[in-house]
Amino acid sequence: MATSFTQTLSNGVSSVEFWLLDINYDVIDEEPIIYMWGVTRDDKRIVVVEKNFRPYFYVLTDPGNIEIIKKKLQPYRVLSIDRVEKKYFGRPVTAIKVTLSNPRTVPEAREAVASLAGIREVLEADIRFYMRYMVDKGILPSSWLEAKVREVEVPRGWQVDEAYEVVGDITVLDEKRAPKLRTYAFDIECYNKYGEPDPERDPIIIISRMHDAGEEVFTAENGGERRLIEEFVEDLRTYDPDIIFGYNTNLFDWPYLLKRAHVNNVKLKLGRNMGEPAQSVYGHFSVVGRANIDLYDYAGDLQEVKIKTLENVAEFLGVVPKSRRILIDTNRIYEYWDDTSKRPILRQYALDDAKSTYLLGQVVLPFGIQLSSLVGLPLDQVFAASVGNRVEWFLIRQAYRFNELVPNVKERREETYQGAIVLKPKPGIHKNIAVLDFSSMYPNVMIKYNVSPDTYVPPDEDVPRDMVWVAPEVGHRFRKEPPGFYRVVLESLIRARKEIREAMKRLDVKSDEYKILDERQKAIKVITNATYGYSGWSLARWYKREVAEATTAWGRELIKKTISYAEGLGLEIIYGDTDSVFVKNDEEKVAKLIEFVEGELGFEIKVDKVYSKVFFTEAKKKYCGLLADGRIDVVGFEAVRGDWAEISKDIQEEVVRIVLTEEDPWEAVDYVKKTIGELSRGKVPLEKLIIWKTLSKDLEEYEVDAPHVQAARELKRLGYRVGKGSKIGYIVVKGSGKVSEKAKPYVAVKSPDEIDIDYYVKRQIIPAALRILEYFGVREEHFLGGKKQASLTDFF
Missing domain, CATH: 1.10.132.60 (B family DNA polymerase, thumb domain)
Structure with missing residues (x-):
């Protein structure tokens, strides 16, 4: 539902502090309006609108082509064309900045410019408009903001307490604690007599939900499917949640609900703007003004859980053991519906699904909030986005700070390169084995040797040997100075994580402050460790195979030197893989090895775990171990x-x-x-x-x-x-x-x-x-x- 936000309730300018939950935009009368949905200090739900931001992109070409560009862009309501000084892969460049009135015309304008002779590249035209706004203004989602605003009338039907229009600056406040958010989890069950339910044919028979105030099961027993969907819409809107949790909802529940609602002539007016859920970036469904989080996306990162059913994930994370819930064969749901004596079992099964989803959401949400505010992706997108996309948005924000142009996404074929070293294990069962683990090995390699796309020296470029680092085995060169883009970013991440962990030592582990900081440091760790992999991802904007290849080469050298020194100490090496070494747990010799690695090689290493027993076959990456506390580790079997x-x-x-x-x-x-x-x-x-x-x-x-x-x-x-x-x-x-x-x-x-x-x-x-x-x-x-x-x- 579009609105012009033209009626002002007060001419006075005030300040409002709010926690940014969701952001979207619309175009009204050819003018873009950005909507920021938030929660205030006094627990009000508000929308803050920005009407003064405009889209733009950059053109790399001879500055003399400005007039040609102006002529070509006449149909697109160009507001300005300016010459600006930027950096591109660390090198100074002169670029042409083209600012338009309507973000929806950007794709056509970009193609029009790109078709001109003499245009080397058109950059940053594919950055989503509301993301462009947040990057430029330094606005972080899932964070507290302070804005200079003027109050305006709340549009009819919108589920907000107040509406404001931005009239001044917006700043991010240094506070990590989120407000009290209303959360709502739901699950649907469909009639499935013929296998996988077909939304064209098979009705929804149950919708279960759990929120902060209680649980409920809606069925099609009274009033049929239409009434069932209407009850769900009414229930959700009445509770007015900030967060909607589901499990596999992006792939199943939301599209199924939308189709069945259409069949029954019901509108799923679930957004705070009265809009229906709509598929957006990364395949996730956006519910405007709320954060729709599909916990199946989070489960995708749990390597320990091989079969990622809701009940398996809930049990793994300790929220609902399988033994304490109803489990039925999902392909026989129709049998439980057709047999009225079994319907209570089916209702309890559905409710257990909603409860598992709700409790799982409470575990995952604190981490999601910190990850969202770190990388800059809205809360409803951060789990749906790939690890590469999360790293990329973090880098895009850093690039803006460093005046770096953002490269385009390009189609590339996958390029292979030699990876980490993996030793052949000593087969058999070994007792008292220590696992020594390098702390963030690849990020620290990239920092020490200034490995970055903008410091890479091509083979045909003549640079004095003492001005570059040369990677072992592969021979790739990287300038020692100035600090590269990756180095600066990684140093800031590692420094921030160390500061957080030091602060945590001074806190009670049961305190809210400790828990918030713990989730923050986990989020930082995820992004820090993913940066190396991002550099070798074929879809990465800052892709550079040589960066990934050189990083693994230095990593292999580091492991080899560590093993050589350990053997010199008389430490028995059982196994080695990527950034870990398994050795006999001779505490005195292990301490000497750690001292050598940290003092002589300049890398941090620590004892990560000690196995009382560990079993290896002759195969690499396959072992199982018994930890001191009785837990069993199984890898690769x-x-x-x-x-x-x-x-x-x-x-x-x-x-x-x-x-x-x-x-x-x-x-x-x-x-x-x-x-x-x-x-x-x-x-x-x-x-x-x-x-x-x-x-x-x-x-x-x-x-x-x-x-x-x-x-x-x-x-x-x-x-x-x-x-x-x-x-x-x-x-x-x-x-x-x-x-x-x-x-x-x-x-x-x-x-x-x-x-x-x-x-x-x-x-x-x-x-x-x-x-x-x-x-x-x-x-x-x-x-x-x-x-x-x-x-x-x-x-x-």
């Missing part, structure tokens, strides 16, 4: 791929536990044999045997009958809607022929008697167990009745 059933994962986790805690591989063999017996007797739940695989293309495009493709074709014959992107679950049943000929949709498997026991034993259970146990001399026949050979003590 996980049998979790598209062609593994859950029973394989369960088997492997228990085998690791037995091997490390009981120190008897044959006890693990007995456990596996027991599980095989339970499978043979039909005692293993069918859900444990489902193999999940996603269709990467439409069924008609498959030339080979893979198991999941065959199962998908059967589902289609049964009336289910399947296609590209559908997640297919199948079970291998008895029969002759290839596995694909025995793959049956799991919804069609009714009894354990149908299961192909031999397949699951020989292709699922035993291979998962042998990934750990084959090192101890265990072979397939030992699970099928063979005798024992060695004990674990033979392998120390």
Whole structure:
């Protein structure tokens, strides 16, 4: 809903302090208006409008071409064309700054200028208008701002207490504590008799929600789907949340809700401006005036959680254990709806989803706020954006401060380069092993050797040897002076994090101040450590393969020198990977090694963890260790791929536990044999045997009958809607022929008697167990009745 904001309630100029929650813009009568949505000190929801900012871009060309540019841009309401002095990759350049009236004309104007002869580049024309405003004004989202304003009338229907128009400066206040934000989590359940629900056909039957004041389940039992959606809209608008949490809502719930609302002729007027959710950048859905956060985006960064279901993530983060919630097979939701006696179970399941989402949101939100205010992306975008995008927006803000032009995004092919050093491990079980970890190794390499796109010296450029750093092995050169763009940025980040951690030492760990600072330092760490990877990302604006390649070369040299010195001390090296070294925990020698690395090599290193026992095979990046507190670390062994059933994962986790805690591989063999017996007797739940695989293309495009493709074709014959992107679950049943000929949709498997026991034993259970146990001399026949050979003590 557009508004002109023309009626002024008072001519007096005042100051307002508010926490910036959301920002967007509109164009009214060819003039852009920026809307900043916030929360004030006294808990009011306000909108602050800016009407005086205009879009612009830069042109790299001969200054004599200004008149040609003016003529070409006559149709686009140009406000000014100015000659400005900037830097581009650290080199001074003269640029032409073109300022327009309407941001929506920028793409056409850019193309018009780019088509002229003599134009080298058109820069910064692709920076979103409201982001351009925040960068130029130094405004940070998820932060406290103070603005000189004049109060204006609140547009009719808008859910704000007050409205203001900017008439002076806006400054960021030095305060990290967020206001009390109203949070709201929801989840939808759809009728799915034919597999994956189809929004063209299948109605929403339940919407559950939990907010700060309580929980509720809305169903289609009374009044049908239309009334259900209306109740949800009314409930959300009545509570008027600042934050909306969901799980996979950007990919599923929001588009589904919008489609079903349209079918039922209902408007999802959920924005504070009465607007409907709309898909925006990074695929996220924007709900104007609120922050819509899809926690599935956050889960994407949790490497420890392989299958990122809501219940798995909630359990991993300790908010809702699986044992304390209802779990049902989501593909059978329609059965619970059709059987009215089961509907209470379905309602509780839906409510448990909303509760898990809400509690997960409370855990994630403090980090999201700090990450948002650090990199400058609004709260609803910061998780949806890739790590590369987060780093890039942080760098764009720094570039503005340093008068650096921002390069364009360019299509590039992926370029490979040698990565980190990974030593071949000493196989076996080792006791009392210390893991020495370099603190921010790659960022510190980039700082020490001034590695940056603007300090790179091309091979054909003649520079005295004493003025450059030369990377080992690869020979790339970087100027020692002046400090490069990356160096300045990384130094400021590392310095800020150290200051925060020092401040944390003086605080009570239970205090709010400590928690806020802890989330802040985590956010800084994420961006600091991601900068190296960003430099080698093919989509990066500041892409430079030589930067990434030189950084890893110096990293390899650092690890080699560390290992060489450790061996000279008589320390046994068990393994090394990227920025970590595993050594026998001889405390005196470890202390000497740390002193050498920090004193002679100039890098910080510390003992990150100590394993009471750790097990390696001959393979790199695969180990499992037992920590002093009883926790088990498993790296690289996980049998979790598209062609593994859950029973394989369960088997492997228990085998690791037995091997490390009981120190008897044959006890693990007995456990596996027991599980095989339970499978043979039909005692293993069918859900444990489902193999999940996603269709990467439409069924008609498959030339080979893979198991999941065959199962998908059967589902289609049964009336289910399947296609590209559908997640297919199948079970291998008895029969002759290839596995694909025995793959049956799991919804069609009714009894354990149908299961192909031999397949699951020989292709699922035993291979998962042998990934750990084959090192101890265990072979397939030992699970099928063979005798024992060695004990674990033979392998120390």
